[in-house]
Amino acid sequence: MRKPLIAANWKMNGTLETNQKLVGALVEQLNLPAVDILICPPAVYISQVQSLVSKTDIRLGGQTLNQHDAGAFTGEISALMLKDLGCSYVILGHSERRTIYAETDACVAAKFIAAVAAGLVPVLCVGETLEERQQEKTLQVIERQISEVVKVAGIEAFKNAVVAYEPVWAIGTGKTATPEQAQDIHAAIRGILANANAAIAAATRILYGGSVNAANAATLFAEQDIDGGLIGGASLKPDDFISICQAADA
Numbered sequence: 001m002r003k004p005l006i007a008a009n010w011k012m013n014g015t016l017e018t019n020q021k022l023v024g025a026l027v028e029q030l031n032l033p034a035v036d037i038l039i040c041p042p043a044v045y046i047s048q049v050q051s052l053v054s055k056t057d058i059r060l061g062g063q064t065l066n067q068h069d070a071g072a073f074t075g076e077i078s079a080l081m082l083k084d085l086g087c088s089y090v091i092l093g094h095s096e097r098r099t100i101y102a103e104t105d106a107c108v109a110a111k112f113i114a115a116v117a118a119g120l121v122p123v124l125c126v127g128e129t130l131e132e133r134q135q136e137k138t139l140q141v142i143e144r145q146i147s148e149v150v151k152v153a154g155i156e157a158f159k160n161a162v163v164a165y166e167p168v169w170a171i172g173t174g175k176t177a178t179p180e181q182a183q184d185i186h187a188a189i190r191g192i193l194a195n196a197n198a199a200i201a202a203a204t205r206i207l208y209g210g211s212v213n214a215a216n217a218a219t220l221f222a223e224q225d226i227d228g229g230l231i232g233g234a235s236l237k238p239d240d241f242i243s244i245c246q247a248a249d250a
């Protein structure tokens with residue numbers, strides 16, 4: 001009942017030329033009506049990718065946004081601008097934003113509200129660091145990251161939201177959570193949402209992210225509460241990304 005979603009997080013990678021090749025290969029080879037596919041390019045390339053995917057079902061998203069609609073915020077991009085360029089999703093609270101750009105839970109919640117208000121589907125990223133896992137604080141961290149957003153945005157806002165569990169220690173490291181580790185946390189995330197609203201929790205897609213590749217995707221996606229993936233490094237390689245999307249088409 002939850003349609004799988006595979007989201008490509010290109011991060012700060014790509015050129016006009018490489019984007020064209022990558023997206024060209026995806027458009028040519030991906031035809032999976034049972035899987036939602038999302039590409040989140042750097043903001044400067046959204047229009048380029050938009051024109052490349054315009055005749056397909058591939059969705060577009062931003063990698064972050066500024067919570068204000070417009071104004072004197074040099075260098076920033078609003079939800080309305082993402083929407084204007086044809087985006088339907090936006091990644092929020094990615095661990096790189098939280099750590100490198102000091103985004104707090106409150107800041108992520110404000111962005112979440114702006115996304116929902118603009119009609120964008122937020123992909124809310126949560127996840128623990130290695131240190132937090134070793135200290136057995138994983139659930140505490142995730143509960144805090146989600147509750148802060150639920151408290152401010154309301155559980156109803158999750159009717160049109162996606163959650164991505166991305167253990168920080170697995171991002172870009174080649175170390176993936178085992179399917180069992182990931183499933184445990186995904187079930188816990190669904191439980192946290194269910195405490196607020198069981199029906200919304202049951203319908204919310206929860207993606208796994210962190211070193212997903214063509215070899216490990218299928219076993220991760222086979223888990224009951226893993227509804228797809230947020231893919232970084234492997235989303236830049238057409239063959240790998242295509243295999244990952246196919247693995248979700250089970």
Ligand code: PGA
Binds near residue numbers: 166210212230233
């Ligand atoms: P990775 O990145 O697949 O390269 O680990 C995932 C992410 O950061 O979203």
